[in-house]
Amino acid sequence: MIRYITGRIFQAIPVLLILITVTFFMLRFVPGGPFTAEKAITPEVLRNLEAHYGMDKPLLNQYLSYMGNLLFHGDFGPSFKYSNRTVNEIIAQKLPVSLELGAWSLAVALFLGLSLGILASLKPNSWLDYIPSTISMVGICLPTFVLGPLLVLFCSIKMGWFNASGWFDPIDRVLPALTLGGYYAAYIARLTRGGMREVLSQDFIRTARAKGASETRVILKHSLKGGLLPVVSFLGPAVAGIISGSFVIETIFQVPGLGREFVNSAFNRDYTLVLGTVILYATLIIVFNLLVDIVQVWLNPKLKFE
């Protein structure tokens, strides 16, 4: 297993290097730069700005110096937009917020998704199945940018229970986590129901029941592990999506997370911030996919590390 993990990590290194290189050069070939603005700056000011950021040197030198700073010092460089902040600082400030939002959303997604999914699988084709299945179908169809403002409209503006935007008090986590988590919960519920139905109809479940195991034990001990397999394979990309793809949620609820910086940095041509966030998200996706593979082997004895 350790050899497997080490192998995967070594595979990831060239992937990351290629990604950084491609992103670096692609960014530079996109029209418009960090200093392009509605009001033109004088040529002298532009020259001095470029000199300050080392952009007056040949592109290859800039690339080598960026890679040198990154690999030997872990330094992502200064941000172009926030001129007195470094990219490391911005990531250190905003990533925890995105991770926290991700963690709460994942908790909501798993709790609601698994509960609804299991509930629906217990009595198929009855109202106990139809209601959770309908809820999850609606959840899948309802985009977060509709659900979010609807929740705000009711819970914040009408009832005054929550802030409409911001990330100040613990209570401010509720609406963003419900919106983002709710969307994934819907998928998880469908997958859990499917997985559970399949396992519950197998022979070993009948055996367990015949041996007098309680229904709770049948569900929790015998079916859940197998029933969750489809959910686990879904979770890998979902977790990466929850953490990196929360731009919409972060904008609706004005959560000061990294998702917004990720998107806005591209619009601002904040070269270093784009690279920093791309590298970070790529690493996260690689790590989560690896974790999912490990969990899948653990859950399913038929699979082996190769």
Next chain:
Amino acid sequence: MISIIPPRAFNFFTTFLCLSTGFALLTGCQKRIPAVDRGVQEQILHRAIGADIPQLDPHLATGVTEYSVISALFEGLIVPHPQTLAPQPGIAERWEISKDQLTYTFFLRKNAKWSDGSPLTAYDFRNSFKRILSPSLAAPNGYLLHVLENAESFHSGKLTDFSKVGISIPDEHTLELTLKSPAPYFLTLLTHWAWFPVHLPTIEKYGNMDERGSDWTRAGRFVGNGPFFFKEPANGQRMIVTRNPFYWDADTVRLNGIAFYTIDSVDAEERAFRSGQIHITDALPITKVKTYLETKNPALNIAPYLGTYFYRFNTTDPILADSRIRKALTMAINRREIVEEVLHQSQQTANAFTPPFTAGYTSATKVQTNPDEARKLLAEAGYPEGKGFPPIEILFNSSENHKLIAEVVQAMWHRELGIEARLVNQELKVYLDSRRQLDYQVCRSSWIGDYVDPSSFLDIWTASSGNNQTGWQNTEYDKLLRLASLEKNPEKRFDFFNQAEKILLEEAPIVPIYHYNSIRLIDPRVKGWYSNLLDQHPYKTIYLENP
């Protein structure tokens, strides 16, 4: 189907689900006291300011977003009158202007202090001006100081001796500024943040004076001279400033603090306003203006703002090089229809490029909407009824509003002139790049004046201006603006501007469409906030009061 009913399992899950959901709801759901109500009791203004503030250093700040915060933290020689923007004494308690209108002598308040209690003197102003003009700082607004004698040469690096720049200090409370030519708008210009003093000893603690990226504006390090200062670090969503006890006019200040919220979505901002989180929004989505107007909501505040929305023509394009064609296209646009139908009256129809009543100036020449004349001009140019006219492209940066307007213009040109236009949208920076390289035919543009004077609008169409970006140049136009810049008599000066604007509108390298309004929601309990052309709101007169 399996029909075993697992009653215990069913009970277990439903109970678990109901209990935990119920618990989660109960812990959260209590009616909260809105921040705006607490704000009124505590005299804390909650104001949304749009996108995150990239800079609190007034010498590096570029936008009005930063100004909203910076104006609470710094004060220049002059402050704008909250209603009229007329120059009022700031750090300078009075000033004298020489007869030739070239030398301005400012007498500074002896009780002016920095927020660390140290005295604020004329030397601080001189050093600050030196800093913003230092080439290595690459301050984008440094050009605003080019009115000073030799400032431009120093800024471009041609002159290295700063003592030759038109600044002298007879004593530590007197500052003498010498201009390169008379500028009747000079006092107004001084209210711009580029002229704010900065505390050099603090800046030099964290880097060189003329170095970008000096990290002195952080909480705990920051020193300013305005009515407020800040201790709490900004965290990317809110920044709180509190009263500065060392401010010279601290007794006038009524607010105990201001919380600035960086909300970069206009929709989220409007929701935050409705849920009682903020007293003042930065803007209002155009789609919602109609509802607010119809319901006569007292929070809606629409006021003229010194800016123009217009279309540029690329005069180096073979088709658009002909001024008759540009004029025909201009005359075929019904601007009133755009303002009424698309913008729901939230903006003002533009009849010239400079907004009316800019420092008392209103262009005598007006752009006409005249489809008959437009058709005649097009026929004269060789395209009767638009026959043979190649399709032209309207470029705009991706935005729903720009698209709506472009579609209406496209329809008007088709209806009135029989010509086809294609819409091309590009992401903002790509669009700006295309515009700069004259890689367009017609493009949507906007211009916001830096200070209240026609020159802030008309100077950009001179041949040497980096903001021209139409390829259009006219020696007579350039000459008139040069004459205006040397003229001391205000009437004659406006006359030069009028002649210049006439040439601009007749040659039509641009089509003015509308003049901006600032549109926002303001809690009626906010007092002492007045609308003005530059959208500048000195905080020391603002307070909160229940009706």
